[in-house]
Every structure is written in C-alpha cells, then in structure tokens.
Amino acid sequence: DTEVTQTPKHLVMGMTNKKSLKCEQHMGHRAMYWYKQKAKKPPELMFVYSYEKLSINESVPSRFSPECPNSSLLNLHLHALQPEDSALYLCASSQETATGYTFGSGTRLTVV
Amino acid sequence: QKEVEQNSGPLSVPEGAIASLNCTYSDRVSQSFFWYRQYSGKSPELIMSIYSNGDKEDGRFTAQLNKASQYVSLLIRDSQPSDSATYLCAVEGNTDKLIFGTGTRLQVFP
Numbered sequence: 001d002t003e004v005t006q007t008p009k010h011l012v013m014g015m016t017n018k019k020s021l022k023c024e025q026h027m028g029h030r031a032m033y034w035y036k037q038k039a040k041k042p043p044e045l046m047f048v049y050s051y052e053k054l055s056i057n058e059s060v061p062s063r064f065s066p067e068c069p070n071s072s073l074l075n076l077h078l079h080a081l082q083p084e085d086s087a088l089y090l091c092a093s094s095q096e097t098a099t100g101y102t103f104g105s106g107t108r109l110t111v112v
Numbered sequence: 113q114k115e116v117e118q119n120s121g122p123l124s125v126p127e128g129a130i131a132s133l134n135c136t137y138s139d140r141v142s143q144s145f146f147w148y149r150q151y152s153g154k155s156p157e158l159i160m161s162i163y164s165n166g167d168k169e170d171g172r173f174t175a176q177l178n179k180a181s182q183y184v185s186l187l188i189r190d191s192q193p194s195d196s197a198t199y200l201c202a203v204e205g206n207t208d209k210l211i212f213g214t215g216t217r218l219q220v221f222p
Contacts, residue, residue, distance in 0.1 A: 042200060042212040043156065050208075090155050097208050098144040098163075103155040 003027050004104035006091050012110045013081065021076040021107050023091030032074040033101065034066060035090040043090055049074050081111045115139060116203050118213035125220055131188040133216050135201030138182065144204035145177055145184045150215070151197045160186060191220045 004025045013019050025032060031050035035043035047066040048055040054066060063085075067075045074091060088108055092101040117136045125131045133147075144163055148156035162168045162175040162184065174187040184203075188195055201213040 042214050045209060048209065088153070088155075097204050097210060100144070100146045100158050100161050100202075101210060102158065106155040108153070 004091055004093050004102050006089075006104035006107050008107060009105065010108045010110075012112060013078065014112055015081060015083075017081075018077070018079045020078065021089055021091075021109075023074045023076070023104055025072055025091075025093035025102075025104075027093060027095070027102065028072075029093040029095045029102075030071070031094050031097070032068070033092045033094075034074065034076050035092065037088045037090055037106075047074075047076075078109075081109075083111050086110045115205065115211045116201055116213035118199075118201050118216045120214055121217040122219045123216055125191050125218070127191060127193060127220055127222050129191050129220075131191045131195065131218055131220070133186040133188075133199050133201075133218065135184045135186075135203075135213055136182055137184070137201075137203045137211075139203065139205060139211075140179075140182065142203045142205065145175070146202040146210070147173075147175060147184075147186045148200040148202060148212075149195075149197045150200060156200055188218075191218075193220050193222055196220050 007022045034046040037043045046060045049068045063080050065077045088106045090106045091104040094101045147160040149159050150156045160175040162177045168175045172189045176185045198215040198217045200215045202210045205211045
C-alpha cells in the first residue's frame with residue numbers, strides 16, 4: 001500500500017459538474033504536490049504546498065483549485081472541466097525535494 | 113534546450129541482457145537525481161536516487177552520475193519482462209522542484 005492515498009481511483013464527470021480529488025499523506029512530509037499526466041507524456045506540475053505556502057503553476061486554468069485543510073491533506077477541486085482535462089492526476093509528497101517524491105496511485109479522470 | 117532530456121525509445125532488449133537508459137540535464141547546479149519506473153496506467157515509483165559522481169548500485173539497478181558532463185544513466189542487469197515500463201529521469205531544479213524528462217519506454221522480450 002502506498003503511503004500517499006488518493007481517492008477516487010477513477011472519476012467520470014460532465015463538463016458542468018463539480019467534483020473533488022482527495023490526497024492524504026501519512027509520512028509527516030512537509031510538501032505536497034499535484035501533477036497532471038497525459039498519455040505518453042511526463043507529469044506536469046500543477047500545484048505545490050510547502051511550508052504552509054501554496055504555489056501555483058500559472059499555466060493551470062482556474063477551473064482547478066487546490067485546498068489544503070492541514071499539512072497532510074491536499075485536495076483538488078474541479079469545476080467546469082473540458083474534455084482535454086481528461087488525464088491521470090497524481091498527488092505526491094516529500095520531506096525535501098532532495099530526497100525525491102512519493103507518488104500516490106493516481107486518479108484517472110475522464111471528462112465527458 | 114529542454115531541461116531534462118531522454119530518448120523516448122522504445123528501447124528493446126532481450127531477457128537477461130543489460131538495459132542502458134540515459135538522461136542529460138541543463139542546470140549545472142542540480143544536486144539530486146532520480147529514476148522513476150512507471151507501468152502503463154500506474155503512478156511513478158522511485159527506484160534509484162543519486163547525489164554524487166560515480167556509480168550507485170541497488171540489486172540489479174546501477175545509477176551513474178557525471179556532473180561535469182551533466183549526464184545520468186540507469187543500468188538494469190539481467191533484464192526481465194517485468195522491467196518493461198517507462199523510466200522517468202528527474203532532476204532537482206533550482207526552484208526546489210523536480211523536473212521530469214519525457215521518459216524512455218523499455219521493452220524486454222523473452
């Protein structure tokens with residue numbers, strides 16, 4: 001079992017829906033990340049929560065919004081998504097970037 | 113120039129052979145380097161980290177780092193069909209974030 005837990009594992013949503021992806025880490029890591037990965041492409045960084053500060057990749061559309069209720073949870077709220085947003089969404093955590101990231105199992109999102 | 117470059121492959125090797133995966137990076141100040149394995153439809157799994165010039169061995173895996181040439185590689189000895197996956201090279205960037213390469217797809221055939 002991974003120590004970074006993501007739910008749900010699969011999600012199908014319509015373009016007018018609002019949904020949330022949840023991520024929880026159990027390792028006491030200080031940083032958490034959301035990545036988006038399209039088929040045959042590397043993960044693309046969306047958001048970073050580190051030392052109680054949220055950093056946003058400016059290329060990420062506003063229909064994605066992160067929420068960090070506490071240091072072990074990082075949720076991703078989805079609203080009015082487009083079909084091109086269909087992808088594997090990966091959550092990761094780390095104590096320090098220098099020690100690498102631990103990824104969750106991912107959420108496969110399909111927007112119809 | 114991309115920050116982290118990998119040959120996309122596929123790299124095909126027979127079972128039992130050595131698979132050699134290569135990665136170059138552009139930021140000379142990078143200090144931490146990682147190899148992740150990703151099976152199709154699954155999340156990346158950290159298999160090796162390396163911080164100093166030279167070789168680091170872990171079981172069938174050997175990571176090699178040459179900071180002067182800005183080059184990091186992964187050797188997989190006695191390759192098995194279960195090693196067939198995409199291997200992502202990742203480098204710690206100057207913004208305290210990992211920069212991923214595009215990945216190399218490895219196919220090990222029986």
